Amino acid sequence: MAQIKTHEFSAFVRREGTPYRIVLVYGPDRGLVSERAAQVAAKTGVDLKDDFAVLRLEASDLSGDPGRLADEFGAISLFGGDRLVWVRNAGNERGLIEGITAIADTDPGSSHLIIEAGDLKKGSGLRKIVENSKTALAIPCYADDARGIQALIDEELGTAGLAIQADARQRLSQLLGGDRLASRNELRKLALYCHGTGRITDEDVIEAMGDVAALSVDDAVDAVFSGDAAALEAALERILASKTSVFLVLRGCIVLFEQLDAMRSLVENHNRQPAQAITEKGRGIHFKRKPIVERALRHWRLEAINREMRRLSDAVLETRRRPQLEAAIARQALLRACLLSR
Template sequence: MILSKRPDVERFLKDPAPDIRAVVIYGKDRGVVRDRADQLAKRLFARPDDPFDTAQLTESDVESHPGKLEEELSALSMMGGRRLVRLRLTGDKAGPDKATAEALTRHVDGQLNPEALFIVEAGALGRDSTLRKVGEKAGGCAVIPCYEDEAGDMARMARETLARDKVSLNGEALDLFVSRLPKERGVARMEIERLALFLGPGSGVNATAADLTEFLGVEPEASLGDAAIDAFGGRLGAAQAGLRRAAAEGEGGPAAVRAMGYHLGRLRRTLTLHKNGIDLTAAAKASGVFWKQEREFLRQARAWTLDLLLEIQGEILNADRACKTSGSPDQLISERLALMIAGRARRLGL
């Protein structure tokens, strides 16, 4: 059983079907994967970390101790009742993937302890993953793919987390805070908890955007927008460094490709307006260019042409599609795109 729609996932996590013996949760954002696994474990077990009722395994356990996984799935709870077995995989190695798939098959068929719940937390499982294929077809198994959180998901998490400490943000402050959150859920949650401490747990404050000035500080240097500007300006080293800093902050390859597409869109709009008789500086302002970036943007606008940008747009669309392919090296794809754009820019004299 595959659960890919958010309402279906939320219903399952709140009230999982009693005949489910295994759940495979996977995705690039390990914070989302961990959150959903924790939610399910807490829903079904009063003490999900109790060592007498729970076994926590890693990929290295599967590799170094063949049969260990099936032993844990066969064991009975020492205190009576249901047993929980949790396994964390990276999703990168075929050996543990296959071994887990074999153990899962035997478990859902009732050959091991039928009272045990098997939760697998994995990274991005490609279409060639044996575990993914087996889980999607097996009766008694739920498979939950996890995708990158959207702004609405982050806003909801921020409101709920802050509410537990009896603090909140008004609409403008919430929008500002969410726009500055890293995309990786685990890191974002730590930032939300840090904000709760900043506002004062239990204070009842409803903070405004102005109240967040000291907390947020200046925009991070690892801005994807800055990386895109560097790429179109022919500064490969700076662009690549910016992409890698952004990746460390949770901004993945797809977001990097979108940032380069957005910058190309502003250049195209500016050149189109200029072609129709509007002054280049006025055209840049009409395209939403930030005043601090205006000088560099105009330098690029004088070098690039609409025909060249049309060629680059095709490359960006190809990179965007490649990033969305399951299991793709999206960070490498975005860096190759930046390399290609910077190379073109250098040939233009930038």
């Protein structure tokens, strides 16, 4: 079975050439799929600017003519040299699967085949053919984990000659992920904004990348746990004005209550001090939010935390049943939690 793990890709792409003439790059992170497919294409040695040497196809182009893939893969470059067939937006299309089945274990000659696909389940037709072929390689692409995001930050900011403060890095990490190309573009936008300064601060991240709606969601959650009804109302108004779903505030409060539940358990059941509990269970909390979390941890008892989580979850369910009243339902539930935080 020819498949590399996500963390093995960097070493693979650094090696000279590749013994695999058929490469499937797949996964839910379409930006990362596209980026890694381009890196594999660069390893083939084919001139990617030469339209006679590179044929780009959509998977749908093969649906009515499965034999076309075999024909193109077996074709000789017009001016000699290696040839690349690059198929994008693949899934488990029958024409594509039949085409790859026909060429999987044949002599590829001087041709290369790269297939970009979405998230494919284990055992699906396309993965099964590629993974069971001796001449093919499957490369999975999943959303960046914490380590991947840090590496991406270091790569882009290092290239731009910029250092970054610890609090700015923490905030930046929370804004990235999900799509590699989108994350990379955001980092380049930040680097351009801070060009010539030498160092990126937390304020720079907020000004260059801060989504007003996302920041308002954070403000609303902070207001709930601070017991500040006026600040909550102001944040909700900004969220509604930006056409952002107020459900995000409900979810944010539930997530923070879940963290409080774990930390409060340490306080009540294991005699930890609130500060110790935050150190042990609150590593993902931004340092500017920690005073709010510590206050909430001292204020909310374990039983009350679980009761309020259930109420907020019920509110989420109710917004799904009556979407036309989402704002009113959420505002009432959030205001209740806010007043109980006083």
